Amino acid sequence: MSTRTPLMAGNWKMNLNHLEAIAHVQKLAFALADKDYEAVEVAVLPPFTDLRSVQTLVDGDKLKIKYGAQDISQHDSGAYTGEISGPMLSKLKCTYVVIGHSERRQYHAETDELVNAKVKAAYKHGLTPILCVGEELDVREAGNHVTHTLAQVEGGLKDLPAEQAETVVIAYEPVWAIGTGKVCGAEDAQEVCAAIRAKLAELYSQDVADKIRIQYGGSVKSGNVAEIMAQADIDGALVGGASLDADEFVKIVRFRDQ
Numbered sequence: 001m002s003t004r005t006p007l008m009a010g011n012w013k014m015n016l017n018h019l020e021a022i023a024h025v026q027k028l029a030f031a032l033a034d035k036d037y038e039a040v041e042v043a044v045l046p047p048f049t050d051l052r053s054v055q056t057l058v059d060g061d062k063l064k065i066k067y068g069a070q071d072i073s074q075h076d077s078g079a080y081t082g083e084i085s086g087p088m089l090s091k092l093k094c095t096y097v098v099i100g101h102s103e104r105r106q107y108h109a110e111t112d113e114l115v116n117a118k119v120k121a122a123y124k125h126g127l128t129p130i131l132c133v134g135e136e137l138d139v140r141e142a143g144n145h146v147t148h149t150l151a152q153v154e155g156g157l158k159d160l161p162a163e164q165a166e167t168v169v170i171a172y173e174p175v176w177a178i179g180t181g182k183v184c185g186a187e188d189a190q191e192v193c194a195a196i197r198a199k200l201a202e203l204y205s206q207d208v209a210d211k212i213r214i215q216y217g218g219s220v221k222s223g224n225v226a227e228i229m230a231q232a233d234i235d236g237a238l239v240g241g242a243s244l245d246a247d248e249f250v251k252i253v254r255f256r257d258q
């Protein structure tokens with residue numbers, strides 16, 4: 001049996017302003033108990049503008065909820081209007097940073113090369129990347145979902161040393177299942193997550209691959225999370241829409257009760 005601690009992370013995307021963020025994290029903190037944090041790592045991934053408020057709340061109330069950002073610049077500083085750097089995120093004591101989300105790949109033309117540079121920037125500044133990978137519908141229909149996803153894993157981790165790779169989180173998110181209500185069947189998700197772990201073993205070693213957490217993302221809700229989490233190679237969920245409802249997210253964290 002795996003010793004990997006499940007990671008349930010709520011990616012708020014472009015939702016909740018900093019005041020709403022405070023109220024939302026307070027609700028989560030009120031509902032979650034020590035036994036929840038013992039079983040599962042819980043994180044929120046708010047918009048950049050919320051991070052300082054979330055940090056103040058988490059620090060001030062000594063909350064066990066972790067937090068992180070939804071993107072990072074590949075650069076440390078300079079004339080990059082609109083970008084947020086690793087040093088800025090680490091000053092805010094972020095634990096995680098989402099990298100290569102399909103919405104960044106699709107709307108901001110992020111390539112595997114850029115994703116790889118961002119993964120390295122995250123490690124340079126003590127942040128743990130949540131590296132997102134996954135295929136579009138046409139790729140799955142053509143039966144190329146595994147090769148497509150593994151190429152993204154390999155591209156995202158290129159030249160990353162094993163000491164760093166063993167702490168990365170990989171989120172397998174089939175693009176056609178994001179925000180659509182179409183959840184990928186648990187066994188289909190497991191097929192790809194197992195292939196990701198085998199690829200990690202090939203790139204590094206079985207020992208490193210066994211340490212890496214692989215999340216599933218795409219229309220995860222309290223009603224389907226238990227089946228997803230029952231899969232051998234799935235170690236958590238990257239939750240979008242359902243993470244905006246505090247009660248629902250708490251139920252997802254308590255997937256064992258569902």
Ligand SMILES: O=C[C@H](O)COP(=O)(O)O
Nearest residue numbers: 011178179218219240241
């Ligand atoms: O980052 C989260 C994923 O894009 C999943 O979003 P969703 O749960 O709204 O489908």
